Structures are given as C-alpha cells and as structure tokens.
Amino acid sequence: MPSIRRQRDLKAAAALIAVGGLSACATAYHLPRQHGRAAGVASQAGTLSDAGLARYVADMDPAMLALARRHDPRPHKDYWGRVKGWEVIDIATIPTLGDTVPDFEDARLINAYRLPAPLPIEAARPFVLKASGEERARALHCLSQAVYFEAGFEPADGQAAVAQTVLNRLRHPGYPKSICGVIYEGSLRSTGCQFSFTCDGSLERAVSPALWNQAEAVARRALSGFVMKDVGVATHYHADYVSPYWAPTLVKLRQVGTHIFYRWTGPAGTLAAFKGRYAGGETKISADTLMGADPRTLEAAPPEVLAQTLSQTLGGPAPAAALKDARIVVIPDVAAPGGERLKIEGTVAGRRIATPEE
Template sequence: MRLALGLLATAALAACSPGGQRQAAAPQARLTSARLSVAQLQKLAGGADPAALGLAQGPAPINPLPAPGSVQATGDRAEQLNAGRPFAGLPIQPMRPFVLKTDAPDQARAVHCLAQAVYYEAAREPLKGQQAVAQVVLNRVRHPAYPKSVCGVVYQGASLPTGCQFTFTCNGALRWRPEGDLFARAEGVAKKALAGYVDKDVGPATHYHAAYVAPYWAPTLIKMTQVGQHIFYRWTGAWGEPAAFTGRYAGREAELTPAVLSSKAPTRAELAPEPRKVTLAVAGGEARTYQVADPGAAPADGARLPGALYAARRKPTPDEIQRINASLAAVEARIDGKPATAKVAQDISSSAHSGEAGAS
C-alpha cells in the first residue's frame, strides 16, 4: 500500500500533484481493482468510509499513475517539452468569489468532494498549490463545459477507463482511507474556497498538470502560470475569459448519475458556437446564404473571408471611446458656458494630434 506514495500523477484533463519528490524514472507498476461501481462512487463522494463499503483500508495513494493515452511523456522528457512551451504572458484576471448557498446536506457533500480533489491532487503541495486546485474545480462549476455541481465536476468521467477528469476518481485511489491530518487541511482549503476565497494566481484556469508530465492537450490551451509543481491552463479565446463563466450552480450534489460519471468534457471545437448565418435575396430572385462575421474578426490588413458579411463599423478601442467622451464633454461644457476641465482639454489635444476624433 505504501508503494502508491511514490507514483506519478496526471488526469485526462487535470493532472494530480506529486505529493512528494519526483522519482528519477517513470514507474512501471499499476494499481489494480481500479473500477468502482456507480453506487460506490456516489457513496464515496458523499463521505462514506471505504471500510463501510467493504473496500480496503490504508494510506491513500496520493500519486496514481497517468491515465492511458493521456500523456505525451513523463519524467525528464516531459520537463523538456514543458520548458519548450512558453507561458503566454497574458494578464491573469481574477474570478468572482464563489459563495456556496445551498442546504446543509449539499453543503457538506460539496465540501467533501472539493476536499477530496484538493487532497488527492495536491495533498503535499504548499497551501497556494492546494488553493489553486480548488479554484480550478470551482471555475469548472461555473463554465458551460462542465457539470453544475462540485461533486459533478470532480467525479465527471469517473466510470470511464480513460475519461475521468481527475485521476483519483477512476484509478482505485478512493479504495483507501485518507491520512487524517492531510485531509483535514484539504477540508480547510475547501471550506474557505466555498466561502468566497479567490485564488488570483490562476484566474480562469480550467486545466492543470504536474510539471513532470506532458499531457497531449497542453499545446491546445493557453499556458498561464505555474504554482508549486502544477502548470495551469485556460481555454483559448473568449471561451477562457472570465465573461464566459456564466454557469449557475445547480446543487443536487448527491445526484452523481451514470451520465455524469461516464461523460467526458467536450473539446473546444465541440463547444464552439455555430456561426451565425443569414439568407438574403439578390438580383434575379436568387437567394444566397452568408456567414455573419464577428465585428472584430476582420484582419487589420483589410482581408476578408469570401462569403462572409462584416459589420459596417468596427468596435472602437478604449482610447477612442475616451476621446469621444472627452469631445462630448467639451461640447456640453461650451453649451453650459463652463470652461472644459484640464483633463478634457488634454484628451481633446491628444485626439487632435492622433487625427482620430471618433470611430470610423
């Protein structure tokens, strides 16, 4: 049972933490009897003791092996791949606080499921590393791509051989009782996160993996930052911005249905909205269908996609909006017979020098 404490970790979409020092070479051993029934998973998610379900007891395998097919490399080769993929360097925007407001049973189950994720994914990470993992779970609850409960997010794909989102839910780790002190610490992190604590270091991250693992999906996402032994990512484009996290918490933490337990997270391509199209009548009674391009989609060089309709006016930049407002304020001041403020005068001067009084 102690052997599990030295194993590497990752997940199909979220990788586990080292729980200790990295081994020199990737291990070859595998856990056995990994599959648990839906009923067992539901009870374990609610906090049931493994012994009460007839499962083995002992120290938890904090570092399970990577899911088959989920990694490009491990060990030194993975570190080389990760080092060759630079961080995006984009601003990391903090998320809104997640304050769980639900009944007592759902509250207790949500805390337990989040504590499980923190424990099995980052049991021996520093506090910041554990808080970052909790933030990813809550980000997923809010993102349209994932279930709308804490337990649903943590256990998504748990009954699939390779489709679990967090490895500990499908590799047999839940057969073992957690270590008391470490799990109590994870519970503290979970309760704080569900009371509104926001980890600003990882912002809208929805994915992560251990630094010594190179998952197949890493090159397809925005590489944001590293906290402890974990590297964090977000979706590309608007799908990874805080404004996309519009999902509402639905509760029903105990309802881990087979559909949730056997579902994989959709890919970005699957989640991309269908392009808006319009059909217009043209000369000779002919009808043609056009794709409506995003207002900001036209390239700067003026090149346009054939068969696409573009907005007649582009969206003004923040600087242009500021100058427009300054000009309007100056006009209002003249109408009222009041002198323009120094700030308005400065903005007007900037507009004159730039030659842009408004959006074209």
C-alpha cells in the first residue's frame, strides 16, 4: 500500500494538474466530466491562487512535484532540466548545445557517439568529364583545389573521398551543374561559402608543389571515372575534431581519414536522386580567382597571356615586362556580370596603379 505521504502527494499532483487545465487526475466516471473538479481543488488547496498552491505543495515529494509541473501548460521559465540551448525551438537561429563550442577532444567524443547508419552504402555511378580545352582545364583545376585545400595532408583514400563528394553534389538536383560551380558556390555571398577554402583566405597562401601534384592526380582520376565507393553518395563531410550543428540532421555514412561523410535523409539521399547532368560553364568562374590558389599558375602562364589580361583590365596596352610587381585580384561586386570584377594591385613598370577614382 502506498504511504500516507505518497497518497497525499498524488492528490497534490492531481490538484496542480487540474489547475493547469489537464485531464490527468483521477475522476469519478459515473459523474459528468470535470464535475466538481474546481471545488475539489479549492477545498484541498484552500485557494486556486499560485500562493495557495505553493503552500500546498511545499512539502511534496520532488519527483511528484516535477511530474505535476511538467504537465502544467501555463507560461513558465522552468524547462525541467532540458539540455541547455534546446529549452525552446527558435528556427530563426542556429541551435547549439550550450554557450561554448566543443574543443577538439570533446568534438571527437561527440562524433564517436554518433554511430554510422546500419544501412548499405550505395556507390555512386562513374563520372567521366566530357569537356575539353579551357573548360576541362578549369574543371580539373577547381577539383584539384578542393582536394588540396580540404584534404591535402590526408591519405589517398581521404583525398579521393573529397573528390567524390564534389562529383556527388554536381549530380544532385540541389547543387550547380559544373565542377567549379559546386566548389565556389556561395563564395561571393554574405550567406557563406560551401567550401571554406574559397572564402577564408586560403587561396592567398603558397602551396606545396609536391602536394599539389598529388591532389591534381587524384582529381584527374576522379574526372576519368574512378568511384570512391566507401562514401557512397555523400554530399557533406566535416573533420572529426569539429561538431557542426547540421551533423545530426543527416545520415552518417563512415569516416575516411579525419573526415566524416554524410548523405541526405530519405529519397534525396538515395542513388536514384542523383540524376543531374553536367552542364559545363567552368569558365564563368573568374580565371584569376582560380589561379590564386596556385602561384605557379601565374608564373608558368605565357607572358603574352598575362599582358593581354592586364591590358583588358587597364583599358590599354601593358607590356609583359610590366607584370613583375602587379597582380590581379577578384572583388565581389553585385553590379558586375557574374557578381565579381577584376582589380589590379601593385605597380606597373615601377609606378603604382591608379584607382578608378584617380
């Protein structure tokens, strides 16, 4: 038999729930629903005010009181021990699990607790790039950039997995239909870039020739039909030392090297959804943006090509010898075709380049 105190706590919990308008407390079934309920609560608590209920539940068992409060629909600020940052849902902000970002070790623990889905991994179909000339060269360069900056120090499988993810995005209906378009998506927008190296300053740093050659070989093989089956139709990945907010919303596939790969949920994450076709348009991305990732590209380019590019920007002839201290950079400009414009920085033939205003 329940103790006297337990019986009293049950009555108190029922009383508190009743005031909140719930129907969880016991009733007499031979009487109409809610018959005499308010009068019964008032007789037990003495009053229906918050002060009266506070006096009545002062010595309640904590578990019973928590149960009663949890079913009270009235406005309150007590979130009953919910995970910090998830007390309420606010779709206007990115959810977090607290005020601090987990450090590397905590992120690795969180990622380890999220097990891969126990589902078979569908390998992507081979992709063979049909483009030629400048289009093909641009596509190869963009994919080489992605492999180099995203997984330059990864083993061969890790680099191939990144290249495969880029190709998977190209074939998914939710992404651009060119290699460079996929990689540089969002790089000129305030909403942010899809691949961080395109907008975090990485393109301004010198590269390792040996690592670049390796990344280019991986990209060339991917564009020739090689399929990295381990990541299936993955469209997302992140390093294992970070824990992005979106990771739990996708299907975790597996980890390759230091990267964890994911696919979309539901039909959008199945092989049948990847019906997009390559549409080209690699040259729509500024050549100078792409060249910035590999300083050797500028150095190896024929002088007459660089001179022509500079003369078109300056609006007049520019001898190749004048390019020694000048460089071309890309500036976001919503008013310009393609959302960007070229800018010359440095000096030409020993003289500082005048600004458009000057």
